[in-house]
Amino acid sequence: METTRSSMGCHQPLCADNTNIMRLMESFTRLQHWLDATSIQQRLRLLALLSAAGLCMLLALSLLAGSIKDGYFEAPDALNAQQRQLQHFNTETARLQLTIQDNLHAPDDSLDERIDGSTEKLLSEFQALNRAARGNKEALDLLRKSLDDFSQGYLALRQINQRIDEHYHQELILPSQTAAALLEKLLRETSAAEPAHAEASARIHAAFIETLLKMNTYYTKHEMTVSHATRSALEHLTQTITALEGKALNETERRQLRDLQRQIQTMISGLGNLQRAYATRDQIMQDRIQAALQHIAQGASLLDGRYTAGEQALRARYALHQGLVNGVAVTLSLLVIAVAFGLGTLIFRSISTPLTQLLHTVEAYSAGDFQHPVPDVGNNELGQLAGSLREFRLSALQRNLAERALRDSEGRFRALSDMSSDFFWEQNSMLQYTAFSGQRAGELLTSNVLKLGVRPWENPRVVEYEDEWALHRQQVESHEAFRDFEFALQLESGTYLYLLASGDPVWSENGDFRGYRGTAKDVSAQKASEAKIREFNLTLEQRVIERTQALEHSNQQLSQAMEQLVQREKLASLGNLVAGVAHELNTPLGNALVAATSLHDQVREIEQRIDSGNLRKSDLTEFIQLSREGCELIERNAHRAVDLVANFKQVAVDQTSAQRRGFDLAQTVSEVVATLSPSLRKQQHTISIDIPPGIELDSYPGPLDQVITNLVTNATVHAFAPGDAGHILISASMVGVDEILLMISDNGVGIPVDKHARVFDPFFTTRMGQGGSGLGLYIVYNIVISLLGGSIQLLSSPGMGTCFVLRLPRIAPEVEEEDDA
Known part of the structure; x- marks a missing residue:
């Protein structure tokens, strides 16, 4: 019996769990049957009502959170108002400090009025701040004491400013006016005396005027160096007047000098008083005004720290309340979402399952399988759709019969349709x-x-x-x-x-x-076309022959024109070469002519001295020295002219012929650059050569000169804007034993990428109608490829300059000479 009771006790919880599961399944089944019996519209309305209830609860929580936020922002608003008042107080303090500094550097009545107004406004701001921040007694007491110290210091500052003005007017201005009158009288009386005495009086007057200017500068700028200079000038005037007193012409002049001496002594004493007053004002400004302003800033900073601490406490309390409300809102939201999701899932399954069955039926009918039965989905909207599908199935079956009959009819007319x-x-x-x-x-x-x-x-x-x-x-x-x-x-x-x-x-x-x-x-049109084709075929061969002859004639004319243009380009380059060399020769020949003319004049002068018998050894020595220098100048310039003519001769011979010979690359490039230098200097461009000596080539120097000339000329025309000073670099190096790398680069505007593929095409130029023929780079490309046996590559981008890279064999390939015929 005990074993039975124990066994029954062990199975009772399991039976209870099974019972709960069965009850849950029965409830789910009843809910499913109820949904099937309910229309889709009512199901969706139920889901919408449930969602609306959840939204209402969330809205209530949102309003609660809003009320908490409003309660929080009421306290910070008052705190922000106090902070704004404190900012106004700090602003007025800074404005008052700047106005006092301006008044010290340039005293003005309007600045005094502005300081008084700013002081009153600062006191008014303090009263408002005192009413708003009653709980910060320590900071307010510090501000109140600092304002009292500032007011007393500013009163003392105004008093010392008045004393400075009195010293300046009573002890400097009035004595200087009296001294100026005495100097004017003294100048009038001594003007008729001896010049030395009158000149001494004039110097005293000028020194006095300069001293007055320095004194006025010190009063306006308060610079100690100017003060010392003014005092030194006054003391020097005293010494000068003392010296002049002993040379006075009469007793009246001596008495005037003594009076002038006393006025200047008064000015020296007044200048000392003015210096001491300025020192007292600086001390007041530093010990009382600046110290009071610093204390005011400390009190404002202390009050701002209290405000910041209060704001942080409010934020912490608001975060706590807001977190509680947010937690409730999240919990309720999850509950609403879970209920809505569960009910929505049931409603979705109650709609999607029969809808999927109907969709499979529609797909079968679309595929032509009208034997597929229409499922029974109830008496709701989907049931109405199922009834429509049944009617469609019957009509589709009837239509299939009609289409079968139509296809039989179409078979009878298909033959006619094909024809x-x-x-x-x-x-x-x-x-x-x-x-x-x-x-x-x-x-x-x-x-x-x-x-x-x-x-x-x-x-x-x-x-x-x-x-x-x-x-x-x-x-x-x-x-x-x-x-x-x-x-x-x-x-x-x-x-x-x-x-x-x-x-x-x-x-x-x-x-x-x-x-x-x-x-x-x-088929009349087709027959006419066939006739035309037959006629065209009969005359096609003759037309091909005529067109071929016309093309050959055009090509021959084009070749002749190209040869003429290339020859014209070469002659133009040679003309530029001649003009450049003529310009270069002008300088050494002119120098030699000037030296010869000067030497001729010296010879004529020495002949005259020999004829007159006045020739001295020093004259002969000087003549010999000048003759030696003149001869050296003539010789040096003559050698320069000979070198230029030799370079020109070699370059001209090379450019007018395609003779093959051995040459040094650095020397040949230097000769070409020498002929181009005049035009480059005229355009303010510079050119440099970076080619190591000893690179020997067995090639065609003339065509190579033409290539370098065309590339440099192309850079001067296209790479630089008018007025710009550009730089061109010609560099070369060996690549292995049998090849050299020659680069001509500039720092100009560069060439757009979309034009790279066309720069070597004939007649392609960006200056058409402005003197550009478009054959310069075309000639360069043909010379490099066909005659020199190398390759040329363009490297350029807008704004980064342009570089032409030439790879040339050290020994040029053999070129077959064409017959003259």
Whole structure:
């Protein structure tokens, strides 16, 4: 009995769990049946109501959070108002400090009024701040004491400023005016005296004027160096007046000098008082004004720290409340989402399952399988859709029967459709035309080109094709089908209408011959085209010969024009070379001429001295020295001219001929650059050469000179804007033993990428109509490729300059010479 009770006790929880599961399944089944019995519209309405209830609860929580936020922002608003008042107080303090500094550097009544107004405004801001921040007694007491110290310091500052003005006017301005009057009187009385005495009085007057300027500068700028200079000048004036007093002409002048001495002593004493007053003002400014302003800033900073701490406490309290509300909102949101998701899933399954069954049915019907049954999905909207599908299935079955009959009918006319063209025709068993139809049929019947009641070969409009008609007659009399029988009918205009006919015999159900049915197609245009093609083929060969001769003549003219343009480019380059060398020769020849002329004048002068007997040894020594220098100058410039002529001769010979010889690359490039230098200097461009000596080539120096000249000229014309000073670099190096790398680069505007592929094309230029022929780089490319046996590559981008890279063999390939003929 105990074992039984124990066994029953162990199974009771398991039985309870199974019972709960069964009850849950029964509830789910009842809910599923209820959803199936409910229309889709009601299901969706229920889901919408549930979602709306959840949204209402979330809205209530949002309003609660908003009320918490509003309660939080009321306290920070008051705190922000106090902070704004504190900012206004700091702003007024800074503005007052700047105004005091301006008044110290340039005293003005308007600045005094601004300082008074700023002080009153600062006190007003403090009163407002005191009312708003009652809980910050320590900071407010510091601010109040600092403001009292500032007011007392500013009062003392104004008093010392008044004392400075009194010292300046009483002890400097008034004595200086008296001294100026004495100096004017002294100058008038001494002007008629001896010049030395009058000059001393004038110097005292000028020194006094300069001293007054320094004194005024010190008063306005307060610079100690100017103060010391003013005092030194006054003391120097005192010494000068003392010295002049002993040389006075009379007692009146001596008395005037003593009076002047006393006034200047008064000015020296006043200047000392002014210096001490300025020192006192600086001390007040530093010990009282600046210290008070610093204390004010400390009090404002202390008050700002209290405000910041209060704001942080408010933020922490707001974060706590907001976190509680957010936690409740998230929990409620998850609950609403779970309920909505569960109910939505049930509603979705109650709709999607029958809808999927109906979709499979529709897919089967779309594939043509109308044997698929329509499922039973209830009496809701989907049931109505299922009923529509049943009706569609019945109509589709009926349509299939109709389509089968239509396909049988289409089979009877497919042959005619394949042959369809301009019109259809029918014949009876006697092979006579009984009907014509189609767009062209009416037109041809009206013009009597086609006739009813006659056999095709009996039509009087039939022309030509006698043999073809005989064969066709035998074919149709044998009741055979025919295709593409061609014949011609003459129109009223005398032209021919070419037709292509096809036909099939028609038989009765008993197998009796009923006639023919077929189509006809107008092929007149095709026949005309074939005739034209035959005619074109007959004359094609002659036209090809004539066109070939015309092209050869055009090519010959183009080649001659190209040769003339290339020769013109070479002559233009040689002309520039001649002009440059002439400009270069002008300088050494002019220097030699000047030296010879000067030497000739020296010879004539020494001859005159010899004739007059006044020749001295020093004159002869000087003449010999000048003669030696003149001869050296003439010799040096003559050698320079000879070198230029030699370079020009070599370059000119090279550029006007394609003679092959051995040469040093650095020397040849230097000779070419020497001929180009005048034009480059005129355009403010510079050119440099970076070629190591000892690179020997067995090649064609003339064409190479032409290449370098064209590339440098192209850079000066296209790479630099007018007025810009550009730089061109010619460098070279060995690549292995048998090849050199020659680069001509500039720091100009560069060449756009879309033009790289065309720069070596003939007649391509960006300066068409402005003197550019478009043949410079074309000539360069042909010389490098064909004559020098190398390659040329362009490296450029906009704004980064341009570089032409030439790879040349050290020993140029052999070139076959063309006959003169």
